[in-house]
Amino acid sequence: MAKNIIEITDLSRHYKMGETLVRALNGVTFNVEENEYIAIMGPSGSGKSTLMNMIGCLDTPTSGEYILNGNRVSELDDAELAQVRNREIGFVFQTFNLLPRTDCLSNVELPLIYSGIRSSERKKRAIDTLTKVGLGDRVDHKPNELSGGQRQRVAIARALVNNPSILLADEPTGNLDTKTGEEIMNLFEELYRAGNTIILVTHENEIAEHARRVVRLRDGLVESDEKVEKPVLSNRDLNMQPA
Numbered sequence: 001m002a003k004n005i006i007e008i009t010d011l012s013r014h015y016k017m018g019e020t021l022v023r024a025l026n027g028v029t030f031n032v033e034e035n036e037y038i039a040i041m042g043p044s045g046s047g048k049s050t051l052m053n054m055i056g057c058l059d060t061p062t063s064g065e066y067i068l069n070g071n072r073v074s075e076l077d078d079a080e081l082a083q084v085r086n087r088e089i090g091f092v093f094q095t096f097n098l099l100p101r102t103d104c105l106s107n108v109e110l111p112l113i114y115s116g117i118r119s120s121e122r123k124k125r126a127i128d129t130l131t132k133v134g135l136g137d138r139v140d141h142k143p144n145e146l147s148g149g150q151r152q153r154v155a156i157a158r159a160l161v162n163n164p165s166i167l168l169a170d171e172p173t174g175n176l177d178t179k180t181g182e183e184i185m186n187l188f189e190e191l192y193r194a195g196n197t198i199i200l201v202t203h204e205n206e207i208a209e210h211a212r213r214v215v216r217l218r219d220g221l222v223e224s225d226e227k228v229e230k231p232v233l234s235n236r237d238l239n240m241q242p243a
Contacts, residue, residue, distance in 0.1 A: 004067075005165050005197050006032035006055065011064035011074075012220075013050050024050040026220035027064070032166070032199065037192045039200045039208035042217035049170075051217065052201045056089055056168050057081045069165045086114050090159030090167045094174035096151045098143045098158075104130060105139040108158045115162060129157040133187060149180035156187065166197045173207060185210045 013025040025047045032038060042048040053059040054066060057073055060081070066073040071084055090111075091097075098107050108126040117125070130139055133153040143151050152172065159167055169188070173181030189210060192198050200211055208214050209228070216224045 002033040002035070004031045005034050005036075005069055007065070007067040008054075009065040011051075011054060011066060012062045013047075013054065013059065014062045023220050025054070025061070028217070028220070028222055030215060030222060030225060032197065035192070035195050035197055037188075037198045037200075037210075037212040039202055039211035039214045040217065041202060041205075041208050041214060042223070043203075045219075046217040047220040048201055048203075048217050050220075052168065052170055055166075055199060056091060057085045086111055087162065088165045090162065090164040092152070092155050092159050092167065092169040092172050094171040096143070096155045096175070098151060098154055100143050103140050103142050104135060104146075104154045104157075107143070107154055108161050111158060111162045125161055126157070129161045130154070132160070133157045147180070148176050149183055152176065152184050153187065156184075156191075160191070160196070166199055167191065168199050168201075170201045171203070171207075172200065173204075181207075 008031070009029050011025055011028045012023070014021055014023050016022070028047070028051060040048050040051060050059070054061060057068070057076075061074050064074065068084065069088055071088070073081070073084060076084065099110070105123065105126050108130055109122045112122040112125060127136065127139055130136055133156050135150060135153050135157065138146065138150060143154070146154065156167075172188070173184055176184060185207065188198055188200075192212075198211075200207060202208055211228060212230060213225070213227050215222060
């Protein structure tokens with residue numbers, strides 16, 4: 001039986017905007033098993049960004065329970081949340097969020113510095129992870145020397161280098177052209193097939209179709225939660241050339 005990486009029970013997040021109480025999440029419940037590939041979707045104002053912030057330990061709930069790999073996140077303080085973020089979650093953002101003046105190797109090493117990993121081990125793990133995403137020959141390049149797709153691959157390598165419990169991607173192809181976006185989604189497919197747990201937050205049906213399960217939100221609630229049957233792809237079917 002698969003292990004639950006995430007257990008979310010009756011999660012709510014309310015906040016005030018002026019005199020108005022905004023109910024961004026209003027009692028969300030669902031689990032994520034190890035090595036699932038999930039897309040979270042919903043229209044503007046549905047709560048998907050708030051839920052992403054909750055899953056990513058960037059915000060805390062008003063009420064309800066969130067357990068991430070055995071950690072009762074809903075009860076942690078800011079310092080403990082920071083530790084969980086670094087150890088358990090690999091973030092991939094639409095805007096890449098790379099340090100512009102440092103090379104790929106240094107960008108990917110960053111989470112390992114926060115984890116206290118010694119220099120020689122950091123370098124080895126960063127090079128190995130960059131090689132895994134097809135950028136073993138770009139370790140000394142700075143972000144402005146790379147294409148958009150290559151920058152996103154660096155961001156994915158940085159997200160993976162700490163061997164997190166989940167890879168959390170927010171509109172990961174939003175700044176890429178269609179062809180490059182497809183290549184990045186093929187990379188996510190490879191990572192999923194290698195055993196990674198992936199959660200995509202997206203408003204694009206074409207991106208969500210790559211996942212194996214789609215959770216749709218509306219008005220702060222889970223509107224639907226459906227598994228998606230996908231054909232089994234061979235390595236030949238996947239274009240893994242660096243974008």
